[in-house]
Amino acid sequence: MLTGRYIVLIEDDSVMGSSIAQRLELEGAEVTWVKQAVRGIAAVRTPRKTVDAVVCDIRLPDGTGEEVFETLSRSVAPPPFLFITGQGEIDQAVRLLRAGGADYLTKPFDMRAFLGRLVLTLRPDPDGDRPPQTGISPLARQIDMQVADLARHDRPVLIRGQRGLGKARIARRIHELSSRRAASFVTVNAHDEPSGLSDALAAVADGTLFVSGLERLDRVEQDRLMDALRAPSFRLIASGSADFSESADTGNVRSDLVYTLLAQEIVVPPLSQRTEDAVWLAGQIFQSLNDRRSRPLRGISELAERALREHDWPGNGREVRSRILRAIDVAEGDWIFPTDIFPERNADTPEIRTLAEVREHAERGQILKALEQTGGQIAEAARLLEVSRTTLWEKMQKLGL
Numbered sequence: 126m127l128t129g130r131y132i133v134l135i136e137d138d139s140v141m142g143s144s145i146a147q148r149l150e151l152e153g154a155e156v157t158w159v160k161q162a163v164r165g166i167a168a169v170r171t172p173r174k175t176v177d178a179v180v181c182d183i184r185l186p187d188g189t190g191e192e193v194f195e196t197l198s199r200s201v202a203p204p205p206f207l208f209i210t211g212q213g214e215i216d217q218a219v220r221l222l223r224a225g226g227a228d229y230l231t232k233p234f235d236m237r238a239f240l241g242r243l244v245l246t247l248r249p250d251p252d253g254d255r256p257p258q259t260g261i262s263p264l265a266r267q268i269d270m271q272v273a274d275l276a277r278h279d280r281p282v283l284i285r286g287q288r289g290l291g292k293a294r295i296a297r298r299i300h301e302l303s304s305r306r307a308a309s310f311v312t313v314n315a316h317d318e319p320s321g322l323s324d325a326l327a328a329v330a331d332g333t334l335f336v337s338g339l340e341r342l343d344r345v346e347q348d349r350l351m352d353a354l355r356a357p358s359f360r361l362i363a364s365g366s367a368d369f370s371e372s373a374d375t376g377n378v379r380s381d382l383v384y385t386l387l388a389q390e391i392v393v394p395p396l397s398q399r400t401e402d403a404v405w406l407a408g409q410i411f412q413s414l415n416d417r418r419s420r421p422l423r424g425i426s427e428l429a430e431r432a433l434r435e436h437d438w439p440g441n442g443r444e445v446r447s448r449i450l451r452a453i454d455v456a457e458g459d460w461i462f463p464t465d466i467f468p469e470r471n472a473d474t475p476e477i478r479t480l481a482e483v484r485e486h487a488e489r490g491q492i493l494k495a496l497e498q499t500g501g502q503i504a505e506a507a508r509l510l511e512v513s514r515t516t517l518w519e520k521m522q523k524l525g526l
């Protein structure tokens with residue numbers, strides 16, 4: 126029933142804790158059991174894998190379940206919480222449900238009833254055939270799960286990160302997975318002058334308002350937005366720079382606006398911290414553009430993939446897109462090569478290239494020339510190049526020809 130699921134159990138009572146932990150493990154779950162609030166916060170905030178649910182007692186030796194939940198909500202979108210309460214704590218539990226906790230159960234309870242409630246509480250199955258949207262790295266998969274989670278709520282969201290990381294795409298995905306998906310998604314770009322906030326507020330109705338680059342909104346517009354948020358018909362999603370939380374300290378953004386947003390945030394790490402995602406994204410963008418070509422290319426060569434992995438992507442996803450667009454345009458053969466993507470690295474720049482790179486580049490040129498002369502006859506080309514057919518074939522495979 127719970128195979129492969131990871132559950133954090135915060136329960137100080139040894140008898141209760143061990144019977145829950147044992148039962149969860151019997152059902153196939155992996156369990157981290159802690160007895161203190163502070164340890165619970167640590168286990169959820171820096172989990173060793175994605176937490177599918179937290180089972181949390183309300184009364185703990187060093188605090189309450191409510192404090193655990195609230196502390197976590199300030200920095201991350203917490204996983205679903207199933208609270209275990211005593212009779213006297215129901216008010217607190219109900220308050221927690223309103224704040225976004227998933228469910229509660231009153232002691233004493235039957236273990237089967239507990240399992241039934243837990244299954245309904247769990248985070249949607251991460252392997253539930255949803256393809257990656259942000260990337261394939263664990264960090265990106267975590268973002269995709271947060272997106273699914275936040276789509277189930279209706280609170281304001283802040284998406285924080287450097288420029289060009291796909292924050293606008295993330296905002297749109299939250300909207301499309303949410304119950305507001307049939308309504309409109311209206312974007313305000315605070316980098317533009319004027320941003321068009323008033324028109325957007327008039328147009329959004331019960332849809333989602335996405336404010337890109339929130340810290341760039343001027344004071345008058347911030348006041349207008351905050352007024353609208355007093356009784357909003359819409360849901361606000363905003364994007365901001367990686368150090369957005371400092372905006373409140375420096376006075377760039379009204380502090381009440383900052384705190385409204387910080388409660389639910391997604392932090393998107395730069396591509397330089399997850400270069401496997403840069404390679405993945407290049408592949409995705411290549412695929413979508415290539416499919417539209419009348420003469421499709423065969424792919425991104427291994428050498429180019431290596432170069433993608435080694436680049437540090439200061440312009441993030443936006444840079445990936447523009448480089449792949451260009452590469453598809455200029456590629457001469459069937460495959461994309463490093464210099465198609467990074468033209469600044471071509472032979473007449475003073476940059477030192479490895480001997481292997483130079484050799485591969487030269488070999489590729491000669492092989493293409495020979496194949497051209499022989500009308501694509503491999504045996505004949507091999508004779509001109511004075512190598513065996515097998516050697517030529519192997520080199521062509523390696524060079525992606």
Ligand SMILES: Nc1ncnc2c1ncn2[C@@H]1O[C@H](COP(=O)(O)OP(=O)(O)OP(=O)(O)O)[C@@H](O)[C@H]1O
Nearest residue numbers: 258259287288289290291292293294337442443446
């Ligand atoms: N995961 C992704 N899949 C496809 N394209 C992406 C992805 N991430 C970024 N891009 C490309 O990067 C560009 C920027 O995306 P987007 O506008 O969503 O980023 P942003 O983080 O909101 O940028 P900014 O903060 O600079 O406005 C777009 O052209 C988009 O095509």
